Amino acid sequence: MTLENKLSISHKQQASETKPFTEEELALLAIQDEKWMRVAIALASEAEALGEVPVGAVLVKDDKLIASGFNLSITEHDPSAHAEMQCIRAAGKILHNYRMLGATLYVTLEPCPMCAGAMIHSRIERVVFGAKDLKTGAAGSVINLLQDSHFNHQLTVDSGILAEECASQLSQFFKRRRDEKKALKKLLKQQSDLLLQKGKE
Numbered sequence: 785m786t787l788e789n790k791l792s793i794s795h796k797q798q799a800s801e802t803k804p805f806t807e808e809e810l811a812l813l814a815i816q817d818e819k820w821m822r823v824a825i826a827l828a829s830e831a832e833a834l835g836e837v838p839v840g841a842v843l844v845k846d847d848k849l850i851a852s853g854f855n856l857s858i859t860e861h862d863p864s865a866h867a868e869m870q871c872i873r874a875a876g877k878i879l880h881n882y883r884m885l886g887a888t889l890y891v892t893l894e895p896c897p898m899c900a901g902a903m904i905h906s907r908i909e910r911v912v913f914g915a916k917d918l919k920t921g922a923a924g925s926v927i928n929l930l931q932d933s934h935f936n937h938q939l940t941v942d943s944g945i946l947a948e949e950c951a952s953q954l955s956q957f958f959k960r961r962r963d964e965k966k967a968l969k970k971l972l973k974q975q976s977d978l979l980l981q982k983g984k985e
C-alpha cells in the first residue's frame with residue numbers, strides 16, 4: 785500500500801470516527817489487502833484457463849471471504865458476467881441480501897461503469913483494485929462513478945495493490961492471444977499457398 789492509500793484511509797477514518805487508524809492497524813490492513821488481492825489474482829488465472837480475459841474478484845468482510853468470482857463473459861455469452869458481477873451475485877445468494885454493508889471488494893482490474901453501478905446498488909463500503917483500466921475504468925481512469933457525490937452512496941477506493949502483477953497478468957494474456965492469432969494467420973497462409981502450388985502442378 786502506498787502512503788497515499790494509507791492517508792486516504794486514515795483521513796476517511798478520521799472523518800467518520802473520532803479515533804484514527806494506528807500505524808499498526810494500517811500495517812495490518814495493508815497485509816490483508818495484499819493477501820486478498822493474491823486470491824483475486826489466482827481467480828483471474830482460472831478465467832484465463834478458460835480463454836477469458838483474466839480478471840478475478842473477491843468480496844470480504846472483517847477479513848473473511850464472503851464470495852468470489854472471475855470473468856466468464858465469453859463462456860456464458862454474457863456481457864454482464866464480469867468478475868465483480870459474478871462475485872456480487874454469488875455474495876447476494878450467500879448473504880440472502882442484496883445489501884453488502886461494510887464489505888470490501890478486491891478486483892484485479894479497475895471496475896467498469898456497469899460493475900461500479902452494481903457496487904453502488906449493493907452498498908459495498910470499499911473497493912480495492914490492482915491494475916488501472918484506461919479504456920473503461922470507472923474508478924478514476926475514465927470517470928469516477930464510485931465517488932460521485934450525485935449518487936446516494938460513495939465508496940472508499942484504493943488502488944495500486946499488486947498493480948504490476950495484475951497488469952502483467954493482463955498484458956501477457958493479450959500478448960499471447962495476439963501471438964496465437966498471428967501464428968494461425970501464418971498457418972492459413974501456408975496452407976493456401978500449398979493449395980495454389982498444387983493447383984499449378
Ligand SMILES: [Zn+2]
Pocket residue numbers: 866867868895896897898899900
Ligand atoms: Zn465490469
